[in-house]
Amino acid sequence: MSVPRYWREEVPRYRLLGKVCAGCGAKFFPARPVCTECGSTEFKDHKLAEVGEVVTWTVVRNPPPGFEKYKPYVVALIELEDGMRLLSQVVDVDPEEVQKGMRVEAVFRRVKEDGKAGIIQYGYKFRPVVE
Amino acid sequence: MSVLSLHRQVSVIGAGMTRFHHRLHQDKQGRELFVEAALEAAESVDNDFAFGDADALYLGYFSSDMFERQGHTAALMADWLGMNPKPAYRVEDACASSGVAVNAGIQAIASGMCDVVIVGGVEKMRTLGTKEVTDTLALAADANYEAGVGFTFPGLYAAIASAHFSKHGSTWEQLQQIAIKNHVNGKKNPKAQYQETIKEIADKLGERKGMIFRDEMEFLNSPLNPVVASPLKLFDCCPISDGAAAVILAADDVAKKYTDTPVRVTGIGQASDTMALHDRDDLTSLRATCFAAGQAYKMAEVEARHVDVACVHDCFTIAEVVATEDLGFFAKGEGGEAASEGRTALDGEIPVNPDGGLKAKGHPVGATGAGMVYEIFNQLRGQAGEHQIADAEIGLVHNVGAAGATVTVQIYRRG
Numbered sequence: 001m002s003v004p005r006y007w008r009e010e011v012p013r014y015r016l017l018g019k020v021c022a023g024c025g026a027k028f029f030p031a032r033p034v035c036t037e038c039g040s041t042e043f044k045d046h047k048l049a050e051v052g053e054v055v056t057w058t059v060v061r062n063p064p065p066g067f068e069k070y071k072p073y074v075v076a077l078i079e080l081e082d083g084m085r086l087l088s089q090v091v092d093v094d095p096e097e098v099q100k101g102m103r104v105e106a107v108f109r110r111v112k113e114d115g116k117a118g119i120i121q122y123g124y125k126f127r128p129v130v131e
Numbered sequence: 132m133s134v135l136s137l138h139r140q141v142s143v144i145g146a147g148m149t150r151f152h153h154r155l156h157q158d159k160q161g162r163e164l165f166v167e168a169a170l171e172a173a174e175s176v177d178n179d180f181a182f183g184d185a186d187a188l189y190l191g192y193f194s195s196d197m198f199e200r201q202g203h204t205a206a207l208m209a210d211w212l213g214m215n216p217k218p219a220y221r222v223e224d225a226c227a228s229s230g231v232a233v234n235a236g237i238q239a240i241a242s243g244m245c246d247v248v249i250v251g252g253v254e255k256m257r258t259l260g261t262k263e264v265t266d267t268l269a270l271a272a273d274a275n276y277e278a279g280v281g282f283t284f285p286g287l288y289a290a291i292a293s294a295h296f297s298k299h300g301s302t303w304e305q306l307q308q309i310a311i312k313n314h315v316n317g318k319k320n321p322k323a324q325y326q327e328t329i330k331e332i333a334d335k336l337g338e339r340k341g342m343i344f345r346d347e348m349e350f351l352n353s354p355l356n357p358v359v360a361s362p363l364k365l366f367d368c369c370p371i372s373d374g375a376a377a378v379i380l381a382a383d384d385v386a387k388k389y390t391d392t393p394v395r396v397t398g399i400g401q402a403s404d405t406m407a408l409h410d411r412d413d414l415t416s417l418r419a420t421c422f423a424a425g426q427a428y429k430m431a432e433v434e435a436r437h438v439d440v441a442c443v444h445d446c447f448t449i450a451e452v453v454a455t456e457d458l459g460f461f462a463k464g465e466g467g468e469a470a471s472e473g474r475t476a477l478d479g480e481i482p483v484n485p486d487g488g489l490k491a492k493g494h495p496v497g498a499t500g501a502g503m504v505y506e507i508f509n510q511l512r513g514q515a516g517e518h519q520i521a522d523a524e525i526g527l528v529h530n531v532g533a534a535g536a537t538v539t540v541q542i543y544r545r546g
Contacts, residue, residue, distance in 0.1 A: 005274075005275070009279075030275065030276055055294070056294040056414060057293060058285075058289035058292075058293060058360045059361040060282070060283055061359060062262075062359055063283070065263070065266050075281050075286055077294075077408060085410070086276065087409050089281050100297055112281070123280070
């Protein structure tokens with residue numbers, strides 16, 4: 001990812017910040033410029049829930065450039081307690097133990113490195129909730 | 132949904148395709164591949180056809196920029212075909228690039244702007260290594276929130292597979308029947324990348340590794356078929372390929388001049404959906420397929436049960452299961468079982484991917500949609516050779532961009 005793109009996405013990534021439509025209340029993550037439900041362009045910030053559960057997942061064994069050191073890693077579709085969905089890695093877990101419905105919580109982690117001299121990208125990952 | 136229609140009828144009068152392959156075309160550029168396909172298409176027209184007869188070119192090429200460090204490829208191809216000053220349009224809709232190019236060409240004729248157009252696609256992928264190809268293909272996903280968190284295309288379809296298993300109880304074993312069937316079909320197709328059954332591949336690789344496999348399943352369960360993104364293994368994924376396909380379309384009234392046996396376009400559909408999987412309520416179905424197919428069936432005034440032969444987008448085995456359900460060949464959740472029962476085999480009730488599909492024929496992404504039209508053109512003219520479906524009259528083409536953000540469907544009928 002380019003440096004400017006990464007920089008622009010820093011706040012939503014670091015804080016799990018989405019938007020809620022001022023017109024109809026539809027929630028979005030990541031933020032969008034136009035509401036897909038009502039067409040409004042007015043939004044307020046929406047802080048996403050930080051706990052949710054795994055809807056579906058896979059274990060990536062052939063990672064793209066920048067993700068090699070994490071392989072094999074789990075990526076999942078996660079539904080948060082506020083109903084929002086996002087894709088994320090699930091860490092601090094044996095890949096074999098991940099299952100549908102597993103409760104997970106957001107953590108701040110290193111996500112990707114653009115080679116030895118490139119920027120180091122941080123952002124959210126999820127880990128199992130210890131009940 | 133209102134029923135759309137073509138204000139002028141369109142037919143396919145010729146089609147050509149290079150062999151799809153991972154090594155064979157190493158010394159060729161994309162432009163050479165496309166010209167090769169276009170020459171074959173021109174050759175296939177019954178009466179004389181010259182590229183100059185065409186009023187426009189619509190070219191699908193997903194990522195010439197990354198693969199060949201070459202942009203502006205539609206004008207380049209038109210130039211190489213000697214079509215100047217006819218207009219040329221490049222279409223980029225990921226793996227559906229040439230499916231969309233075909234639809235655009237059909238609409239250009241239906242609108243009255245053109246009488247004859249050349250549509251097609253090309254992808255020269257093997258200039259990059261596997262990891263870089265995977266990275267380039269991931270450009271077709273949401274770069275920030277899918278690829279950006281480590282998802283790959285096999286990963287996205289693996290998530291779809293997991294969701295399908297969980298909701299419908301389908302199994303990995305059922306998916307293997309898709310791969311096995313498509314390799315059986317590919318063996319009969321001289322244009323396919325892999326003209327070997329999985330059993331033959333198992334025997335060959337087994338010999339090299341000192342292993343003996345009783346049957347395909349033993350091989351597919353062995354370490355020689357490693358996991359790519361669970362539950363999908365290597366043989367659940369289509370290969371990386373170089374190749375091109377070209378199709379010549381003409382208005383019905385003009386087509387008569389070129390051939391007595393055109394293949395008529397009776398219905399087209401196209402739809403878009405959310406880029407990112409996190410914006411979809413249900414991962415077990417591609418909404419864009421359902422919408423595009425609904426549109427095409429209505430326009431063609433046919434139903435799924437009338438289709439005699441179909442080319443569907445099986446970039447991964449699970450994708451064929453989902454496609455056969457979304458296209459209405461089988462009820463939701465029953466696609467895997469139907470494949471296991473042989474209902475989509477060459478001699479089944481609805482033969483799917485008689486050419487070997489993306490799995491065995493190969494998947495040069497920009498060429499795939501036009502490559503499917505090439506197959507259906509030959510099927511409906513009874514000239515598909517060893518993998519011919521007897522008396523095929525109605526054929527369907529289904530081309531998917533990425534994880535279903537773009538889908539095109541066309542329905543063709545023997546003229």
